[in-house]
Amino acid sequence: MKRYILKRVGFAAISLVLLSVTIFLLVRLTGDPTVLLVEPGASQADMEAIRKQFGLDRPIWVQYGHFVSSLVRGDLGHSFYYRTPVLELYLSRLPSSLMLAAAAMAFSLVIGIPTGIIAAVRVNQWWDSAGKVFALLGLSLPSFWVGLLLILFFSVYLGWLPSSGSGTAAHLVMPAFALGWYFAAAHMRLTRSSMLDVLGSEYVKLARLKGLPEALVIGKHAFKNALIPVLTLAGINLVIMVNVAVVVETVFAWPGIGRLLYEGIAFRDFPVVQATVILNGAMVVVVSLLVDILYAVIDPRIRLAR
Amino acid sequence: MNGSRAATLPVARRLSSLRSDGFPTIPVAILGLLIFVAVFANALAPHDPEVGSLGERFRPPVWQQGGSEKFLLGSDHLGRDVLSRLIFGARVSIVVGFTAVLVAGVLGTGLGILSGYLGGWVDQVIMRLTDAWLALPALTFAIFLAAVVGPSEMNIVIILGSVYWTRYARVIRGEVLSLKERDFVRLAIVAGCSKRTIMKRHILPNVLNSAIVLGTLMLGVVVVTEAALSFLGVGVPPPKPAWGLMLADGKKGMMAGYWWLTVLPGCCIMFMVLSANLLGDWLRVKLDPQLRQL
Numbered sequence: 001m002k003r004y005i006l007k008r009v010g011f012a013a014i015s016l017v018l019l020s021v022t023i024f025l026l027v028r029l030t031g032d033p034t035v036l037l038v039e040p041g042a043s044q045a046d047m048e049a050i051r052k053q054f055g056l057d058r059p060i061w062v063q064y065g066h067f068v069s070s071l072v073r074g075d076l077g078h079s080f081y082y083r084t085p086v087l088e089l090y091l092s093r094l095p096s097s098l099m100l101a102a103a104a105m106a107f108s109l110v111i112g113i114p115t116g117i118i119a120a121v122r123v124n125q126w127w128d129s130a131g132k133v134f135a136l137l138g139l140s141l142p143s144f145w146v147g148l149l150l151i152l153f154f155s156v157y158l159g160w161l162p163s164s165g166s167g168t169a170a171h172l173v174m175p176a177f178a179l180g181w182y183f184a185a186a187h188m189r190l191t192r193s194s195m196l197d198v199l200g201s202e203y204v205k206l207a208r209l210k211g212l213p214e215a216l217v218i219g220k221h222a223f224k225n226a227l228i229p230v231l232t233l234a235g236i237n238l239v240i241m242v243n244v245a246v247v248v249e250t251v252f253a254w255p256g257i258g259r260l261l262y263e264g265i266a267f268r269d270f271p272v273v274q275a276t277v278i279l280n281g282a283m284v285v286v287v288s289l290l291v292d293i294l295y296a297v298i299d300p301r302i303r304l305a306r
Numbered sequence: 307m308n309g310s311r312a313a314t315l316p317v318a319r320r321l322s323s324l325r326s327d328g329f330p331t332i333p334v335a336i337l338g339l340l341i342f343v344a345v346f347a348n349a350l351a352p353h354d355p356e357v358g359s360l361g362e363r364f365r366p367p368v369w370q371q372g373g374s375e376k377f378l379l380g381s382d383h384l385g386r387d388v389l390s391r392l393i394f395g396a397r398v399s400i401v402v403g404f405t406a407v408l409v410a411g412v413l414g415t416g417l418g419i420l421s422g423y424l425g426g427w428v429d430q431v432i433m434r435l436t437d438a439w440l441a442l443p444a445l446t447f448a449i450f451l452a453a454v455v456g457p458s459e460m461n462i463v464i465i466l467g468s469v470y471w472t473r474y475a476r477v478i479r480g481e482v483l484s485l486k487e488r489d490f491v492r493l494a495i496v497a498g499c500s501k502r503t504i505m506k507r508h509i510l511p512n513v514l515n516s517a518i519v520l521g522t523l524m525l526g527v528v529v530v531t532e533a534a535l536s537f538l539g540v541g542v543p544p545p546k547p548a549w550g551l552m553l554a555d556g557k558k559g560m561m562a563g564y565w566w567l568t569v570l571p572g573c574c575i576m577f578m579v580l581s582a583n584l585l586g587d588w589l590r591v592k593l594d595p596q597l598r599q600l
Contacts (some may be wrong), residue, residue: 011434011437011438012441014434014437014438015437015438015441015442018435018438018439019438019441019442023450026450026451026454027454036454136580136583136584137580139526139583140526140576140579140580140583141576141579142530142533142534142572142575142576142579144533144534144537144553145553145568145572145575145576148553148556148557148560148568148572149568149569149572151560152560152565152568152569155561156560156561156563157563163561239443240443243443243445243446244443244445246445246446246449246538247445247534247537247538250537250538251557261446261449262538264453265449265453265538265539265540266539270453273449273450273453274450276446277446277447277449277450280443280446281441281442281443281446281447284441284442284443285441285442288441
């Protein structure tokens with residue numbers, strides 16, 4: 001167990017180093033980073049000052065050391081637009097993002113798990129085909145288009161829901177649906193296949209042979225074990241959602257991290273863009289590490305297999 | 307007579323077996339149509355997709371009140387013809403989609419073969435890189451890249467290729483691992499073929515099926531990502547007609563109820579992605595028994 005955790009932590013550390021190196025190099029190799037780091041329309045003297053401040057005239061490994069040490073200290077630069085430290089901005093937007101992701105996740109599980117179970121129990125019947133169509137549509141419709149259609153229908157034509165902004169529960173409905181839609185399909189697919197796996201196993205056969213009613217076999221014996229991979233995926237998907245939300249948040253003007261990233265691009269506010277990508281990437285790496293470890297704790301086969 | 311019968315029969319049988327497996331006629335027809343439209347966009351489009359007249363803004367489609375035959379599917383906020391923009395948008399999506407899939411495929415398949423066949427430290431390095439790359443959130447990373455290198459069609463292709471190669475690398479490596487234990491590869495080694503020849507002549511042809519299946523499935527992902535990037539303003543630069551860009555423009559007229567600017571480009575994206583996914587699913591079952599479980 002200890003070895004497994006150490007190994008996973010090691011891989012996660014490699015991912016983080018690679019993330020920082022990639023971002024560092026990309027900014028420096030694709031042109032003069034001063035142009036990105038300085039505010040649009042800055043004077044020659046300002047550019048020189050920035051070059052000095054970030055040590056851009058020094059050798060590249062010195063620059064990288066500087067970059068990493070400021071990352072570790074939590075210094076991610078200042079936003080040109082908001083005139084505040086980027087880290088502060090990011091943290092102030094994080095709760096909104098998490099709220100949206102949590103709502104979308106709840107929606108995707110409430111839809112995905114029951115439909116997945118029905119599709120597995122009634123495999124190759126009408127329900128299963130309907131589920132396949134649903135999964136295909138879920139995976140094929142871009143979330144931002146779903147969002148736009150929702151606005152068009154529920155805000156413009158029916159006038160039931162607010163088209164943008166945040167604050168009330170009504171504001172949350174459409175963004176959560178647009179964001180959760182794709183994941184509902186993904187969770188349904190996984191629930192179905194995991195449920196089929198479990199239903200074919202020996203202990204379920206035994207439960208049936210014992211003469212347990214089918215509802216009990218499915219609801220109590222099969223369901224619990226079939227849920228493990230789904231919940232694992234859901235844990236990782238929650239952070240993925242925070243990342244993918246950039247388009248949905250832009251559509252609904254939802255004040256989360258995705259919106260921050262969009263503003264960073266729109267206002268050419270490079271420190272914001274860079275910091276958001278670094279923090280989002282780090283969040284994904286850390287959460288997948290935690291999920292992997294938790295999974296190994298729950299299911300001994302995982303750690304023994306490696 | 308007999309000869310020709312013998313020659314046609316297997317083909318006929320093959321065709322009918324394709325049909326019985328639910329050959330995705332409609333998806334293939336849609337993709338074919340999109341390719342046709344993309345190739346002959348110049349001849350098919352009734353107007354210039356990038357030039358409009360402000361006097362004719364927000365014209366509804368022809369069947370709605372106030373619509374005219376001049377703009378069959380209406381006009382946008384700059385008075386540009388929506389139909390023409392959709393037609394030229396197909397060209398953008400097809401070109402960007404196919405080339406990005408190709409770039410990702412060549413890169414990922416190449417690295418996957420090297421990693422699987424050579425093993426050892428090469429394998430370790432490539433797989434650690436793949437793992438790390440897979441851990442990064444694809445869309446956020448693509449946005450970052452696009453923000454750094456600036457928007458253009460060429461850059462989008464490079465970005466999508468460099469974000470999505472990992473999926474090929476993983477799958478192809480797994481296949482190579484089992485292929486290299488097979489007799490024909492061992493024979494080639496005994497016969498004295500160089501590693502390079504074995505990888506090129508013996509391994510590559512055997513993983514091509516998987517690469518094609520993956521590529522078809524990736525086409526949908528790539529098209530959606532391109533649309534999302536364009537929608538956010540870091541993809542195809544305006545005034546070029548890309549479907550994602552049209553959706554971003556369409557937002558401006560949405561609150562006034564100009565539905566055609568939002569619904570139509572989205573439908574195009576949806577049809578293309580659905581078709582690619584359906585074709586990919588079918589190819590997977592047909593070409594690649596090992597991937598059936600996926």
